[in-house]
Amino acid sequence: xxxxxxxxxxxxxxxxxxxxxxxxxxxxxxxxxxxxxxxxxxxxxxxxxxxxxxxxxxxxxxxxxxxxxxxxxxxxxxxxxxxxxxxxxxxxxxxxxxxxxxxxxxxxxxxxxxxxxxxxxxxxxxxxxxxxxxxxxxxxxxxxxxxxxxxxxxxxxxx
Numbered sequence: 001x002x003x004x005x006x007x008x009x010x011x012x013x014x015x016x017x018x019x020x021x022x023x024x025x026x027x028x029x030x031x032x033x034x035x036x037x038x039x040x041x042x043x044x045x046x047x048x049x050x051x052x053x054x055x056x057x058x059x060x061x062x063x064x065x066x067x068x069x070x071x072x073x074x075x076x077x078x079x080x081x082x083x084x085x086x087x088x089x090x091x092x093x094x095x096x097x098x099x100x101x102x103x104x105x106x107x108x109x110x111x112x113x114x115x116x117x118x119x120x121x122x123x124x125x126x127x128x129x130x131x132x133x134x135x136x137x138x139x140x141x142x143x144x145x146x147x148x149x150x151x152x153x154x155x156x157x158x159x
Contacts (some may be wrong), residue, residue, distance in 0.1 A: 004046030004061070011040050011049060011061075021049070021061060032064050043093050050089060056116075058093065069116070088139075089113065090132045097132045108138050110155045120155035 004011075008024035019040060021030035041050040042061070049061040058068040086099040093113035100107040106127035110119045119136065126142035126149075133139060137152040153159065 004042040007046050009061070011042075013040050019049075030061060030064055032059065041087075041089060043089065045092065048093075050093075056096075068114075086130075088131045090136070091134050094134060095119070095132045095136050097130060097138055099127070099130070108140070108155070110136060110138065122153050122155040122158050124153070 009021050009029065010024070011019065011021045011030075013019050017033060019030075019032040020028055022028055042048070043050060043058065047061065048067055049059045050057075056069065057066050059065065060067055088097045089095070090113065095110055096113045097108050097110050100109050100121065103123070105123055105125065107121055107123045108127070108130055109121045110132065111117060112119055122138055122140075124140050124142070126144055127140060128143060129139075129141040131139035133152060136156075137154050139150070140153055141148075141150045143149075
């Protein structure tokens with residue numbers, strides 16, 4: 001489920017395999033076939049829908065037309081083991097991060113949002129949540145016993 005910034009549209013990925021966008025009044029505005037293991041979000045400007053499942057795509061939220069695909073984005077394996085908290089998008093879709101499903105310890109991959117090209121990665125001791133800043137630094141949050149860690153990590157230097 002997701003709400004675009006500054007709007008009252010609600011987008012849901014339902015058990016029937018359909019992604020629906022509805023206005024606050026309940027009228028259906030868009031209906032798309034959902035990929036396997038779907039997660040939905042919006043680009044920061046709210047214009048496009050980020051649709052992640054067995055593929056990574058940016059979809060026009062009004063027409064359903066695919067605007068961009070992320071080649072090499074292992075969406076099926078990421079979301080088979082995780083949920084939408086395992087990926088993040090920076091403003092204007094400059095960066096996209098996802099949790100590497102093949103890593104033994106939490107490893108966050110950073111890719112360029114416009115091209116899908118891998119940019120960097122960072123390994124962290126634990127991970128409860130992550131986000132990506134406009135400059136590509138990765139926000140990492142985790143709890144370890146009674147200790148809480150939250151910080152920004154530069155994936156190029158891992159500091």
